[in-house]
Amino acid sequence: xxxxxxxxxxxxxxxxxxxxxxxxxxxxxxxxxxxxxxxxxxxxxxxxxxxxxxxxxxxxxxxxxxxxxxxxxxxxxxxxxxxxxxxxxxxxxxxxxxxxxxxxxxxxxxxxxxxxxxxxxxxxxxxxxxxxxxxxxxxxxxxxxxxxxxxxxxxxxxxxxxxxxxxxxxxxxxxxxxxxxxxxxxxxxxxxxxxxxxxxxxxxxxxxxxxxxxxxxxxxxxxxxxxxxxxxxxxxxxxxxxxxxxxxxxxxxxxxxxxxxxxxxxxxxxxxxxxxxxxxxxxxxxxxxxxxxxxxxxxxxxxxxxxxxxxxxxxxxxxxxxxxxxxxxxxxxxxxxxxxxxxxxxxxxxxxxxxxxxxxxxxxxxxxxxxxxxxxxxxxxxxxxxxxxxxxxxxxxxxxxxxxxxxxxxxxxxxxxxxxxxxxxxxxxxxxxxxxxxxxxxxxxxxxxxxxxxxxxxxxxxxxxxxxxxxxxxxxxxxxxxxxxxxxxxxxx
Amino acid sequence: xxxxxxxxxxxxxxxxxxxxxxxxxxxxxxxxxxxxxxxxxxxxxxxxxxxxxxxxxxxxxxxxxxxxxxxxxxxxxxxxxxxxxxxxxxxxxxxxxxxxxxxxxxxxxxxxxxxxxxxxxxxxxxxxxxxxxxxxxxxxxxxxxxxxxxxxxxxxxxxxxxxxxxxxxxxxxxxxxxxxxxxxxxxxxxxxxxxxxxxxxxxxxxxxxxxxxxxxxxxxxxxxxxxxxxxxxxxxxxxxxxxxxxxxxxxxxxxxxxxxxxxxxxxxxxxxxxxxxxxxxxxxxxxxxxxxxxxxxxxxxxxxxxxxxxxxxxxxxxxxxxxxxxxxxxxxxxxxxxxxxxxxxxxxxxxxxxxxxxxxxxxxxxxxxxxxxxxxxxxxxxxxxxxxxxxxxxxxxxxxxxxxxxxxxxxxxxxxxxxxxxxxxxxxxxxxxxxxxxxxxxxxxxxxxxxxxxxxxxxxxxxxxxxxxxxxxxxxxxxxxxxxxxxxxxxxx
Numbered sequence: 001x002x003x004x005x006x007x008x009x010x011x012x013x014x015x016x017x018x019x020x021x022x023x024x025x026x027x028x029x030x031x032x033x034x035x036x037x038x039x040x041x042x043x044x045x046x047x048x049x050x051x052x053x054x055x056x057x058x059x060x061x062x063x064x065x066x067x068x069x070x071x072x073x074x075x076x077x078x079x080x081x082x083x084x085x086x087x088x089x090x091x092x093x094x095x096x097x098x099x100x101x102x103x104x105x106x107x108x109x110x111x112x113x114x115x116x117x118x119x120x121x122x123x124x125x126x127x128x129x130x131x132x133x134x135x136x137x138x139x140x141x142x143x144x145x146x147x148x149x150x151x152x153x154x155x156x157x158x159x160x161x162x163x164x165x166x167x168x169x170x171x172x173x174x175x176x177x178x179x180x181x182x183x184x185x186x187x188x189x190x191x192x193x194x195x196x197x198x199x200x201x202x203x204x205x206x207x208x209x210x211x212x213x214x215x216x217x218x219x220x221x222x223x224x225x226x227x228x229x230x231x232x233x234x235x236x237x238x239x240x241x242x243x244x245x246x247x248x249x250x251x252x253x254x255x256x257x258x259x260x261x262x263x264x265x266x267x268x269x270x271x272x273x274x275x276x277x278x279x280x281x282x283x284x285x286x287x288x289x290x291x292x293x294x295x296x297x298x299x300x301x302x303x304x305x306x307x308x309x310x311x312x313x314x315x316x317x318x319x320x321x322x323x324x325x326x327x328x329x330x331x332x333x334x335x336x337x338x339x340x341x342x343x344x345x346x347x348x349x350x351x352x353x354x355x356x357x358x359x360x361x362x363x364x365x366x367x368x369x370x371x372x373x374x375x376x377x378x379x380x381x382x383x384x385x386x387x388x389x390x391x392x393x394x395x396x397x398x399x400x401x402x403x404x405x406x407x408x409x410x411x412x413x414x415x416x417x418x419x420x421x422x423x424x425x426x427x428x429x430x431x432x433x434x435x436x437x438x439x440x441x442x443x444x445x446x447x448x449x450x451x452x453x454x455x456x457x458x459x460x461x462x463x464x465x466x467x468x469x470x471x472x473x474x475x476x477x478x479x480x481x482x483x484x485x486x487x488x489x490x491x492x493x
Numbered sequence: 494x495x496x497x498x499x500x501x502x503x504x505x506x507x508x509x510x511x512x513x514x515x516x517x518x519x520x521x522x523x524x525x526x527x528x529x530x531x532x533x534x535x536x537x538x539x540x541x542x543x544x545x546x547x548x549x550x551x552x553x554x555x556x557x558x559x560x561x562x563x564x565x566x567x568x569x570x571x572x573x574x575x576x577x578x579x580x581x582x583x584x585x586x587x588x589x590x591x592x593x594x595x596x597x598x599x600x601x602x603x604x605x606x607x608x609x610x611x612x613x614x615x616x617x618x619x620x621x622x623x624x625x626x627x628x629x630x631x632x633x634x635x636x637x638x639x640x641x642x643x644x645x646x647x648x649x650x651x652x653x654x655x656x657x658x659x660x661x662x663x664x665x666x667x668x669x670x671x672x673x674x675x676x677x678x679x680x681x682x683x684x685x686x687x688x689x690x691x692x693x694x695x696x697x698x699x700x701x702x703x704x705x706x707x708x709x710x711x712x713x714x715x716x717x718x719x720x721x722x723x724x725x726x727x728x729x730x731x732x733x734x735x736x737x738x739x740x741x742x743x744x745x746x747x748x749x750x751x752x753x754x755x756x757x758x759x760x761x762x763x764x765x766x767x768x769x770x771x772x773x774x775x776x777x778x779x780x781x782x783x784x785x786x787x788x789x790x791x792x793x794x795x796x797x798x799x800x801x802x803x804x805x806x807x808x809x810x811x812x813x814x815x816x817x818x819x820x821x822x823x824x825x826x827x828x829x830x831x832x833x834x835x836x837x838x839x840x841x842x843x844x845x846x847x848x849x850x851x852x853x854x855x856x857x858x859x860x861x862x863x864x865x866x867x868x869x870x871x872x873x874x875x876x877x878x879x880x881x882x883x884x885x886x887x888x889x890x891x892x893x894x895x896x897x898x899x900x901x902x903x904x905x906x907x908x909x910x911x912x913x914x915x916x917x918x919x920x921x922x923x924x925x926x927x928x929x930x931x932x933x934x935x936x937x938x939x940x941x942x943x944x945x946x947x948x949x950x951x952x953x954x955x956x957x958x959x960x961x962x963x964x965x966x967x968x969x970x971x972x973x974x975x976x977x978x979x980x981x982x983x984x985x986x
Contacts, residue, residue, distance in 0.1 A: 024661065027800075035664070035807065068800075076664060076803045077772035090773055119642075126640035128632045131856075135628060139621045144960070147824040148616035168517065171528070171569060183676065186851050217848075279570035280583055307520075307561075310569045314528065331640040333855035355710075358679050361854040362826035363624075467637070 018059070026061055030069040038078050038089055049079065049087045113437030114474035118269060118416040118462035119328075125384060126331045130376045131367065137374070138366040146366060150357025152350050154181025154338070157369035162338055165372050166324070169381075170300055171310020173317045174340045180349050183335040183359040184325050185298065186221060191339070191352045192294070192321070193225040203348040204292065209260040211239050212451035213270050213443065218261070218296075230257055231448035237275035238267055241282045244291070259292035260285075264312045265300040269446050269460045271410015271418050279312050286319035292342075293320040299328045301381050304389040304412040318342045326368065328415060329381055336360050336368055388415055391463040391471060398475045405485035408461075415464035418443065425483040426457035433459070433481040438474065511552070519554055523562040531571050531582050542572065542580045606930030607967035611762060611909040611955035612821075618877060619824045623869045624860065630867070631859040639859060643850025645843050647674025647831070650862035655831055658865050659817070662874075663793055664803020666810045667833045673842050676828040676852040677818050678789065679714060684832070684845045685787070685814070686718040696841040697785065702753040704732050705944035706763050706936060711754070711789075723750055724941035730768035731760055734775045737784075752785035753778075757805045758793040762939050762953045764903015764911050772805050779812035785835075786813040792821045794874050797882040797905040811835045819861065821908060822874055829853050829861055881908055884956040884964060891968045898978035901954075908957035911936065918976040919950035926952070926974040931967065 018033040020026075037043040049055070052066040059066070070087050073079040081087045138157075146155070153159065159176035166172035182188045192204045206227030210219060212234050219229045233240040239262055260282065264274035274282075286293050295312050303309075313322035317340070325337030337360075341349055353359070371377050395417060396408050408417040421429055426442040433440055443458040459482075466474045511526040513519075530536040542548070545559040552559070563580050566572040574580045631650075639648070646652065652669035659665035675681045685697045699720030703712055705727050712722045726733040732755055753775065757767035767775075779786050788805050796802070806815035810833070818830030830853075834842055846852070864870050888910060889901050901910040914922055919935040926933055936951040952975075959967045 028661075031664075031803075039666075072800065072802065075766070075769050077769050077776070077805070077808050080769070080773075123639070123641035124637040126637075132625075132629055132632055136625055139625055144617040144619075146616070147619035147826045148613050148958075149825050168521075171524075173532070183852050186847070273568070276568050276570050276573075280573075283570070307565065309565065310524075312570070315570050331855075332642050332849070333640045335850070335852060335854045354679070356825065357828070359676050359828060359852065361828045361857045362824075364854045364856060465641075 020059065027065045027068050027072075030059070030061065030065065031072050034069060034073055035076075035078055038073075043089050045089050045091045047089045048085075049089070051086065112434075112439035114439070114470065114477050115465045116433075116438055116440040116461050116463070116474060116478065117465060118441065118460050120462065120465050121328055121331060121384065121415060122387065122464050122468070123331065124467050125387065126333070127376065127380050130380070131371060134371040134374060134376060135363070135367040138370040139363070141370075142366050146362060150362045150365075152180070152353040152355065152357050154179065154357070154360065155362060155365040155369060157373075158336075158365045161369040161372040165377065166311075166322070166340065169378070170297060170308070170322075170324075171314040172322050172340055173314050174322070178317070178341050178343055178346055180339045180341060180346065180353065181357075181360050181365060182337045182339060182353070184327055184332070184337040185296065185323055186217070187359060188323050188325075188337055188339050189218060189221045190225075191349050193222050193227050194352060203345060203352055205258055207255060207257050208294075209244055209257045210448065211261070211263065211267060212448050212453050213446045214261075214263070214268060214448065216446065219448065222261075229261075229448065231451040231453075232260065233451075233453040234267065234270060234272075236272065238264070238272050238278050239274060239282075241278045241285060244285045245281065245288075256289070257291070259294060261294040261296060262312070263296045263298065265297055265303075265309060266411065266413045268296070268298060269416060269418060269443065270456075270458075271414070271416075273309060273411055273413075274312070279315065282312065283316045283319060287316065291319070295320050295322045297322060297324045299414040300324070301329055302385055302388055302414050304385065304392060308413075313340060318344070321345065329384070330377070334364055334368065336364055387468075388464055392417060394471070395461065395463055395475055395478075398479055402479035403482045403485075406482055409458070416460055416462045419459045419461060419482070421457040421459065421483060423457055426459070429457075429459055429481065429483050432483070433478065436477040436481045438477050438481060440478075513552065520558050520561050520565075523552070523554065523558065524565050527562060527566055528569075528571060531566075536582050538582050538584045540582045541578070542582070544579065605927075605932035607932070607963065607970050608958045609926075609931055609933040609954050609956070609967060609971065610958060611934065611953050613955065613958050614821055614824060614877065614908060615880065615957050615961070616824065617960050618880065619826070620869065620873050623873070624864060627864040627867060627869060628856070628860040631863040632856070634863075635859050639855060643855045645673070645846040645848065645850050647672065647850070647853065648855060648858040648862060650866075651829075651858045654862040654865040658870065659804075659815070659833065662871070663790060663801070663815075663817075664807040665815050665833055666807050667815070671810070671834050671836055671839055673832045673834060673839065673846065674850075674853050674858060675830045675832060675846070677820055677825070677830040678791065678816055679710070680852060681816050681818075681830055681832050682711060682714045683718075684842050686715050686720050687845060696838060696845055698751055700748060700750050701787075702737055702750045703941065704754070704756065704760060705941050705946050706939045707754075707756070707761055707941065709939065712941065715754075722754075722941065724944040724946075725753070726944075726946040727760065727763060727765075729765065731757070731765050731771050732767060732775075734771045734778060737778045738774065738781075749782070750784070752787060754787040754789060755805070756789045756791065758790055758796075758802060759904065759906045761789070761791060762909060762911060762936065763949075763951075764907070764909075766802060766904055766906075767805070772808065775805065776809045776812060780809065784812070788813050788815045790815060790817045792907040793817070794822055795878055795881055795907050797878065797885060801906075806833060811837070814838065822877070823870070827857055827861065829857055880961075881957055885910060887964070888954065888956055888968055888971075891972055895972035896975045896978075899975055902951070909953055909955045912952045912954060912975070914950040914952065914976060916950055919952070922950075922952055922974065922976050925976070926971065929970040929974045931970050931974060933971075 020029050020033055022029045022032060052070055053063055056063040056066040074081045078090055079087050080090050158181060159179040162179055163174045163176045166174050182191060194202050207230050208222055208227055209232050210229045212231040222229050232243050244260060264279060282293050285291055297311055300308050311322055313320040322340035326334050392412060399406055406419050409420050410418055426444060430442045441460050443456055513522050513526055515522045515525060545563055546556055549556040549559040567574045571583055572580050573583050651674060652672040655672055656667045656669045659667050687695050700723050701715055701720055702725050703722045705724040715722050725736050737753060757772060775786050778784055790804055793801055804815055806813040815833035819827050885905060892899055899912050902913050903911055919937060923935045934953050936949055
């Protein structure tokens with residue numbers, strides 16, 4: 001016997017502790033055991049394995065089982081087999097870098113005691129039962145082709161249901177042919193701006209005007225696509241559209257602004273609606289300059305003081321892209337959003353999306369279509385409107401009792417409120433909140449780095465996020481964290 | 494009364510045919526009717542509307558209803574209201590470009606009678622009942638936080654189920670911490686290569702070697718990210734890895750190749766497995782040159798002549814990215830795929846994906862986790878393996894009966910076969926198939942434009958796509974379309 005020969009009785013199954021106790025066929029168990037032995041260096045590179053007959057006898061396995069296992073490991077590259085030199089451990093398989101120990105879970109920051117970050121609906125309110133019922137009906141009714149490659153426009157059932165809903169609830173002028181389904185607002189922006197190096201996008205070019213306060217994440221998507229963003233001022237009537245119209249440049253730098261991203265129903269995050277005259281002015285500007293309005297209708301359904309104002313898109317569907325999703329209305333776990341496009345943009349956005357649906361789950365699309373068409377979506381929105389309204393009312397009441405010098409600004413709408421603070425107190429208020437175990441952001445987080453309008457101090461309070469039972473305590477903690485009324489108590493030095 | 498005054502009794506509701514018959518509140522119906530009238534030019538810009546009291550009386554509506562509707566339309570920008578001059582149609586609202594007629598559905602190419610295009614599983618076999626049952630269990634068991642913002646790594650339930658399944662079924666060395674969930678193979682490539690202008694990706698740099706025959710769509714994703722693709726030759730042992738090793742350049746052009754995209758289990762589309770020595774050589778190359786192997790395991794579960802060969806990734810998890818999805822195994826309607834990453838790449842891919850799950854449906858993730866963990870996924874694969882195997886056998890039998898000079902090459906595996914054709918006959922065979930109402934592609938469709946290996950003529954036949962009842966007729970039609978045997982009948986001129 002050659003010296004590199006492994007005596008199977010002595011080495012394999014004894015010293016090597018081939019673990020043959022796992023689940024699966026004997027063949028699979030043996031393969032796994034041999035792989036592990038090679039991997040962990042217990043069978044060194046170049047080692048010759050016993051003939052399969054010997055190993056079979058030693059381990060009490062059928063010869064075929066061992067021969068099969070060898071063949072498999074040869075096919076996978078763990079072992080090599082050469083005529084006349086038997087089966088050996090491949091030279092190439094390196095010893096493991098480190099022992100194969102179970103890894104500790106990576107450290108994640110501890111969750112705050114009170115989560116008042118904006119942007120997320122009440123996760124506990126997801127309508128599990130109604131959603132499952134809709135899924136059952138939708139999957140039963142779906143034609144077989146629904147389980148094949150998907151139409152990049154999105155399922156027709158969903159586009160029809162959305163067209164009906166958006167016409168009815170948001171005053172959008174839309175039919176199914178100008179809707180493109182996507183996986184959310186960020187995906188929509190990427191389809192529009194993605195550029196040649198990206199998710200296939202790059203339909204629009206910059207620069208683009210944005211509101212001076214907004215989600216940095218959205219600005220980053222534009223900027224990472226090479227689209228410069230130019231901040232528009234905000235006042236009590238919303239975004240200062242006249243800054244667009246003034247010479248069709250904003251502050252005279254660089255090329256003409258090509259479009260504007262707006263949150264007309266409820267300016268994010270400062271909280272006002274875009275005034276009627278500004279809505280019309282934006283459309284005028286777009287028409288006069290061939291510009292485009294992107295209307296981010298992120299929480300348009302949630303208005304508590306009156307019926308929601310309809311979408312700007314209704315004024316001119318050929319100059320407005322209307323963007324929405326279920327992330328606030330239902331759950332960000334359902335990755336579905338939509339673009340309602342000017343007719344001429346539909347082909348380019350579809351081209352950016354690709355030949356087949358590669359993003360939004362078709363099963364979720366079918367389910368959402370049924371969820372909307374059966375009236376469950378409206379019902380859910382009504383329920384959540386009441387819930388969020390009551391949370392906003394509780395916040396306002398708590399403020400007027402415990403911190404009457406601080407008020408929630410903006411309209412009674414959406415899933416967040418902005419608490420205006422005395423000048424210069426925002427940073428310390430965010431810190432004070434953190435000391436109380438509260439996660440929230442200050443207005444400064446949302447300010448465009450190039451904004452020139454006066455800064456405002458404020459806390460952005462997401463009142464939808466905490467669980468119902470924890471909301472009262474979160475509001476109490478928030479009130480404790482607010483800066484004192486300087487008129488009576490004097491400010492901190 | 495001023496001349497631009499509209500007599501409501503005379504004009505509104507009579508000439509104007511305000512359609513007050515729709516569904517919804519009276520207020521909503523009136524708003525819609527007025528919007529339509531403005532939109533369609535029946536109420537011209539500048540026209541003064543009757544005082545709300547008059548219109549209310551004319552239409553038999555409450556005064557508040559009409560006042561509210563006016564206020565809404567003013568807020569939306571359709572109307573303007575000025576002290577002393579009443580309510581007018583806004584000057585800015587342009588007449589519609591064209592009459593608002595229902596649009597004809599866009600022309601789509603007629604579906605072929607027999608769809609033998611590769612790439613899609615049998616849509617009729619989607620396990621609707623088992624999937625719904627898994628969804629019910631998954632949604633019942635999910636914690637509330639599952640309906641909040643998602644972990645960009647993917648749900649832990651799914652990553653655990655995948656880790657277990659891939660270890661067991663594909664020999665992948667994996668734990669949940671090195672899996673990142675995505676919406677499919679194309680998304681995975683975009684995360685890896687997306688570049689700064691894209692979906693946030695750009696983890697890897699080029700050039701990258703690819704197989705000389707492969708999906709053009711995948712090459713395009715790399716190239717649109719600025720990553721040059723370099724074709725490797727193919728022979729009976731699969732991709733010629735030695736072309737990588739030869740001086741670590743391929744044909745001496747440009748910078749060093751940084752990695753290679755392979756389909757080791759079943760070369761796509763030519764159909765062979767990567768030989769054991771080539772598997773090991775690829776790993777050797779990656780180690781020696783700091784290169785990376787992307788292992789596209791698109792149909793690894795479907796092998797009909799033997800147990801599937803395990804993944805190359807098992808040989809060296811730190812130099813291989815293993816990529817899979819449910820698009821072939823289950824359905825492309827479920828937009829879920831996964832990357833099993835070298836540990837050091839995990840943070841960069843997560844950074845490319847974003848702070849929250851913006852892509853793969855969390856509901857589908859939870860359902861798939863339960864579907865796998867409950868054994869339904871294995872059961873489905875076994876069922877489909879039998880079905881596809883039988884389809885392949887029927888195809889092979891029909892060929893040996895009707896076209897014995899043409900054989901299906903490659904291993905008995907996957908969802909497609911390649912029929913090798915006499916040199917120079919491929920293009921006419923694809924045309925002849927089209928005449929028979931068959932959609933399929935020739936090998937030329939898949940050839941890298943810079944490939945230098947000899948061309949081969951062949952038809953890529955997807956046997957999974959047709960409905961079960963239509964499969965026999967599709968195979969018959971295919972046999973009729975195949976070129977005759979030149980040895981006996983002589984070729985076409």
